[in-house]
Amino acid sequence: MSKKFTVAVVGSGLIGQAWALVFARAGCEVRMWDGNPSALKPAREMVATLAQELQQCGLVEDAEVLMSHVQVCEVLADALANVDYVQESVPEVLAVKQALYAQLDTLTPEQAVIGSSTSSIPASAFTENLKHRQRCLVAHPVNPPYLVPVVEICGAPWTSQEAVQSCIDLMHRVKQKPVHVRRELEGFILNRLQGALLREAFRLVEQGYVDVDGLDVTIREGLGLRWSFMGPFETIDLNAPGGLADYCHRYGDMYQSIAQEQVSTAPWSEQLIEEIHSARRTMLPTESLGDRRNWRDRRLMALALHKKMLESQP
Numbered sequence: 001m002s003k004k005f006t007v008a009v010v011g012s013g014l015i016g017q018a019w020a021l022v023f024a025r026a027g028c029e030v031r032m033w034d035g036n037p038s039a040l041k042p043a044r045e046m047v048a049t050l051a052q053e054l055q056q057c058g059l060v061e062d063a064e065v066l067m068s069h070v071q072v073c074e075v076l077a078d079a080l081a082n083v084d085y086v087q088e089s090v091p092e093v094l095a096v097k098q099a100l101y102a103q104l105d106t107l108t109p110e111q112a113v114i115g116s117s118t119s120s121i122p123a124s125a126f127t128e129n130l131k132h133r134q135r136c137l138v139a140h141p142v143n144p145p146y147l148v149p150v151v152e153i154c155g156a157p158w159t160s161q162e163a164v165q166s167c168i169d170l171m172h173r174v175k176q177k178p179v180h181v182r183r184e185l186e187g188f189i190l191n192r193l194q195g196a197l198l199r200e201a202f203r204l205v206e207q208g209y210v211d212v213d214g215l216d217v218t219i220r221e222g223l224g225l226r227w228s229f230m231g232p233f234e235t236i237d238l239n240a241p242g243g244l245a246d247y248c249h250r251y252g253d254m255y256q257s258i259a260q261e262q263v264s265t266a267p268w269s270e271q272l273i274e275e276i277h278s279a280r281r282t283m284l285p286t287e288s289l290g291d292r293r294n295w296r297d298r299r300l301m302a303l304a305l306h307k308k309m310l311e312s313q314p
């Protein structure tokens with residue numbers, strides 16, 4: 001980055017810490033703030049621990065240099081003074097976001113864009129009455145954003161094109177992969193796709209077509225292998241000699257027929273949840289969940305490293 005681009009990370013819990021790492025890794029100056037001042041020191045320590053882990057696996061060159069870009073601020077106004085961008089990551093509670101944005105509206109420099117990490121609340125729900133609402137939008141990460149780079153960028157109806165473009169450009173500069181969601185909708189894109197897949201997965205197990213492990217194997221050893229480097233449209237484009245249209249003409253009737261059976265909107269029953277939960281607990285006891293999460297993060301690190309190496313090849 002040519003100038004000392006400064007980012008305020010507002011809310012320093014799980015996602016705020018991860019964002020601090022993303023921005024500092026790219027050389028931005030990062031100021032962390034939190035509604036609970038006593039959370040700040042441990043939050044910065046956690047960023048340092050994560051930076052060390054990434055250094056050990058080759059995803060960060062120098063964790064100490066990275067951490068020299070990260071400071072904590074106990075006063076919100078100090079964190080926001082002269083910043084170029086704000087990444088808000090306070091709890092997923094509308095009233096909390098609304099109260100905070102009233103402060104951000106007056107304390108944030110006028111030219112700075114404010115992105116919210118919200119997983120589900122549209123920006124219009126907490127920015128409507130702000131004086132500078134045109135610079136507010138959603139920048140929804142996937143946990144943890146320093147290993148999973150996609151970020152969904154979604155403005156409210158009044159968000160300016162300049163704010164959207166500025167956030168997209170920033171995300172590219174800090175090595176994230178922004179996706180512009182053109183209109184507000186619940187769940188944005190990623191969680192709607194995940195929701196569609198989960199709905200069918202629960203249905204197939206409920207109706208006894210496959211067991212819980214068989215379903216996971218189908219994704220892990222099947223569809224999921226390609227998904228780490230290509231999406232569903234590119235997948236089908238390559239699966240028929242004439243490309244996507246050829247695929248649709250060959251298999252469209254089958255998918256149309258299947259779709260007739262995929263119309264239920266019934267909630268997952270408690271019995272079904274219990275059945276799938278106990279199948280998972282047989283494979284992985286509750287006390288092993290933490291270890292398995294650490295294992296997942298190690299696998300993600302290895303995959304991120306692999307993808308980084310591929311991107312650096314001509």
Ligand SMILES: NC(=O)c1ccc[n+]([C@@H]2O[C@H](COP(=O)([O-])OP(=O)(O)OC[C@H]3O[C@@H](n4cnc5c(N)ncnc54)[C@H](O)[C@@H]3O)[C@@H](O)[C@H]2O)c1
Pocket residue numbers: 011012013014015016034035036039088089090091092093096100117118119120140141142143
């Ligand atoms: N956890 C995830 O997997 C995930 C993924 C993507 C997006 N998000 C979104 O990120 C946001 C933050 O989630 P998280 O998982 O980091 O939550 P978290 O509970 O880990 O962190 C929230 C932080 O906000 C602070 N806080 C609480 N009330 C506050 C207030 N009134 N004002 C200021 N700070 C306050 C807390 O002290 C805490 O440090 C949410 O909007 C969530 O939907 C979470």
